Every structure is written in C-alpha cells, then in structure tokens.
Amino acid sequence: MAESLDFEKLVACHYQHLYQFAFSLTRDEAESCDLTQETFCIWATRGHQLRDISKVKTWLFTTLHREFLGSRRRQTRFPHTELDTAEADLPAITPEPVSRLDLEQVMTKLSLVDEVYQAPVALFYLQDYSYKEIAEILEIPIGTVKSRLARGLLRLNQLFTDAGTQPPTT
Amino acid sequence: MTRDEAKIIFLRYRPGTTDEEDPHVREALVLAKEDLELSSWLEKQTARQQALRKTFRRIKAPDGLMEQIISEQVASERRMNSHRRLAGIAVAAGILMVTVILGFLWHRSRPHASNTLDMFERQMASYALRGYTMDLQTNDAEAVREFFRKQQAPWDYAISSTLQKAALIGCSVENWQTTKVSMICFASGAKVAPVAQNDLWLFVVDPKSVEDPPRNTQPQVFRLNRLTAATWLENGKLYLLATTADESVFRGFF
Numbered sequence: 515m516a517e518s519l520d521f522e523k524l525v526a527c528h529y530q531h532l533y534q535f536a537f538s539l540t541r542d543e544a545e546s547c548d549l550t551q552e553t554f555c556i557w558a559t560r561g562h563q564l565r566d567i568s569k570v571k572t573w574l575f576t577t578l579h580r581e582f583l584g585s586r587r588r589q590t591r592f593p594h595t596e597l598d599t600a601e602a603d604l605p606a607i608t609p610e611p612v613s614r615l616d617l618e619q620v621m622t623k624l625s626l627v628d629e630v631y632q633a634p635v636a637l638f639y640l641q642d643y644s645y646k647e648i649a650e651i652l653e654i655p656i657g658t659v660k661s662r663l664a665r666g667l668l669r670l671n672q673l674f675t676d677a678g679t680q681p682p683t684t
Numbered sequence: 685m686t687r688d689e690a691k692i693i694f695l696r697y698r699p700g701t702t703d704e705e706d707p708h709v710r711e712a713l714v715l716a717k718e719d720l721e722l723s724s725w726l727e728k729q730t731a732r733q734q735a736l737r738k739t740f741r742r743i744k745a746p747d748g749l750m751e752q753i754i755s756e757q758v759a760s761e762r763r764m765n766s767h768r769r770l771a772g773i774a775v776a777a778g779i780l781m782v783t784v785i786l787g788f789l790w791h792r793s794r795p796h797a798s799n800t801l802d803m804f805e806r807q808m809a810s811y812a813l814r815g816y817t818m819d820l821q822t823n824d825a826e827a828v829r830e831f832f833r834k835q836q837a838p839w840d841y842a843i844s845s846t847l848q849k850a851a852l853i854g855c856s857v858e859n860w861q862t863t864k865v866s867m868i869c870f871a872s873g874a875k876v877a878p879v880a881q882n883d884l885w886l887f888v889v890d891p892k893s894v895e896d897p898p899r900n901t902q903p904q905v906f907r908l909n910r911l912t913a914a915t916w917l918e919n920g921k922l923y924l925l926a927t928t929a930d931e932s933v934f935r936g937f938f
Contacts, residue, residue: 522754525753558757
C-alpha cells in the first residue's frame with residue numbers, strides 16, 4: 515500500500531513534466547503518453563536501484579530520453595506506416611484550439627532543428643535545469659551541452675527569422 | 685570577448701537561473717553592462733527566451749494520463765503477483781517432484797536390509813503356509829534332534845513341557861540366508877483344523893543370522909500373515925513358534 519502511494523505521488527509530481535519533454539521530442543501525443551507511461555513502468559521495476567532518491571527527477575528524464583532514443587532506433591530498423599496514409603478512411607477530427615497555434619508553431623520549428631540539439635533545447639526551456647543537470651540527463655559532457663544548446667538555439671532563432679515570424683511573445 | 689561572441693553565449697542564458705554561475709555568461713554580462721547595443725539586444729533576447737519558455741511549458745498532458753499510468757501499474761503488479769504465485773507453485777511442485785525422484789532413486793540404490801527379524805518371520809511363515817517337504821516324519825523327538833545334528837542345523841534347542849504335549853509329526857531343515865533353520869512340525873490338536881495334521885511349527889535358528897534379534901526371553905505373541913506367532917530368545921537360540929490355530933489354543937503351549 516505504501517509503495518503504491520509513493521508511486522502515485524511520484525506520478526502526480528512528475529508526469530506533466532515528463533510528458534512535456536516527451537512531446538517536445540516526438541510532437542506526437544500518443545507516443546508521448548507511451549513514453550511517459552513506459553518511464554514510470556521502468557521506475558516501478560528498477561527504481562529501487564536508485565541510491566540517491568533526490569535524483570529521482572533526473573533519473574526519470576534520463577530514462578525517458580533513453581527510451582526515446584531506443585524507440586527511434588527501432589523505428590529506423592522497422593519503419594512503420596504512418597496513419598496519414600490511411601487518413602481518408604478516418605473520421606474527421608476537430609482541429610486544435612487556436613490558442614495552441616503558437617505552441618504548434620514552436621514545435622514545428624523545433625522539429626526542423628537537428629535532432630541531436632532538440633533534447634537539450636527542450637530541457638533548456640521546459641525545466642530550470644542547470645547545464646550540469648542537462649548533461650546528466652542526456653548523459654553527455656557539460657561542454658557538449660553548452661555547444662549543443664548554442665547551436666540548437668541559434669538554429670531555432672534562425673528558423674523564426676527565415677520564416678519572417680517572430681518567436682511567440684508574452 | 686566580442687559583442688557577437690557574447691550574443692552566442694546569451695542564446696543559452698536564462699536570467700535568474702544558475703546560468704549566471706557560468707564564467708562565460710558572467711563575462712558576457714559584464715560586457716553587456718558596458719555595451720549599450722549589446723544590452724539592448726540582450727533585453728530583447730531575454731523577452732524572446734521568456735516567451736519561448738512559456739510556450740514550451742504550455743504543453744499539457746492529456747486528461748486521464750496520470751490515472752491511466754497508475755491503473756496500468758496496479759494491473760501490472762497484480763499480473764506480476766499472479767505470475768509470481770504461479771511460479772512459486774511451479775517451483776514448489778518441481779522441488780517436490782525432484783525430492784520424490786531422488787528419494788525413490790536413493791531408496792532403490794540403498795542396499796536392502798534383507799536379514800531382519802521381520803523378513804525371517806515372513807519367510808518362515810511362507811514355508812509353513814505354502815507347503816514344504818518334510819525331511820523326516822516321526823513322533824520321536826530324539827530322532828528329530830539327531831537328524832538336525834547330522835544336518836548341522838540347530839539341534840540343542842529347548843522345548844517347553846507344554847509344547848512337548850503337542851503331537852510331534854516330523855521335521856525339516858530350511859534355509860534362511862546362508863543359515864540352516866530347524867523346523868519342527870506338530871499337530872496342535874485344535875478342533876478348528878482337524879484336517880491339517882501339522883498346524884504348529886517351531887523354527888529354531890542362530891540369532892546372529894538376523895540383524896535385529898529379539899531381546900525378549902518370554903514369547904511375544906503377534907499376528908503373522910494368517911498365523912498366530914511368537915518369537916523369543918532362549919539359551920542363545922532364536923525361536924519362532926507359529927500356528928494356524930486360535931490364539932487361545934496357541935497360548936496353551938507356553
């Protein structure tokens with residue numbers, strides 16, 4: 515019962531942030547849900563191996579990122595047919611609210627940034643993680659984080675400039 | 685550090701965070717304080733960063749995701765527990781089966797103790813019930829004793845006075861393991877077995893031929909197959925008296 519309660523608390527605390535990160539990487543709601551769920555599933559089976567409980571959030575982000583990379587590798591090896599090909603057979607879906615347009619715009623631009631820069635950029639904006647923490651999550655050196663951030667953010671800015679659009683304002 | 689270099693560094697700068705601890709950011713901030721154009725650029729850049737930050741954080745997990753994760757986990761744990769239980773039962777059954785097989789193999793490989801008193805009693809009962817050929821038919825007790833002596837079977841046995849009253853029919857030498865057994869046949873005189881002339885048998889053997897000879901010197905009466913029997917030890921001889929007659933008749937011989 516206590517374990518179940520701890521798990522529930524953990525999910526309540528982190529699922530939103532993990533989903534945001536997953537969505538930044540995949541731009542796909544179903545895939546993001548799967549990644550988030552899979553991350554907690556892994557926690558349920560292997561979480562007890564984590565010695566420093568204060569690192570749980572970092573651990574969850576690292577696990578999600580690993581799962582994402584793993585799924586990308588699988589997709590490269592076993593490409594699957596996108597639903598778009600069967601679009602004509604599917605019922606019409608009401609478009610997303612206009613208020614989400616800015617987000618979609620940003621996500622579209624992010625998808626055009628080289629994939630290797632996307633995860634650091636997403637973490638940079640989503641969480642107030644330090645460069646060191648981003649390095650821990652992505653399991654890369656801190657210097658690599660800084661250079662990937664600089665390149666990724668520069669590319670993102672360029673994409674907004676090239677399209678003649680400005681990044682969303684407050 | 686040039687202005688352009690500072691701008692590159694400011695791309696990854698988030699005001700109010702630990703980014704300010706980064707030495708390059710700190711150096712760029714110092715430069716921005718002295719450079720009005722850079723300072724103005726930084727202001728705009730910071731506003732853009734904040735806007736992007738807010739937009740990113742507008743990503744919202746679908747309703748019910750949290751509940752779905754928790755319920756899936758609960759279901760998964762139930763499945764796991766069920767699997768663990770089944771696996772536990774399978775392991776226990778496996779251990780039991782292995783134990784039974786090993787026990788069986790051990791029992792088979794173990795040399796059987798075939799020279800116990802129990803085995804002796806059963807074998808002698810079998811002789812008495814399933815038929816035997818009498819080596820000597822006589823009612824002469826001394827002739828019987830002499831016959832045994834010649835056959836190198838136990839001959840210096842003691843016969844109680846009550847048993848001496850039973851009608852002697854004859855004798856036979858039987859084998860028990862590698863030891864000779866003297867078998868003396870009597871008629872008990874019981875009315876229940878009028879046809880059988882010889883329905884009372886006394887077996888005498890060297891007690892060393894059994895690994896667990898009796899310690900009692902008084903006859904201990906018990907059922908042996910379809911017989912009533914008694915064993916005892918007397919003067920270095922093992923005696924087994926058995927009959928098909930009633931126990932009451934049997935006890936009359938002691």
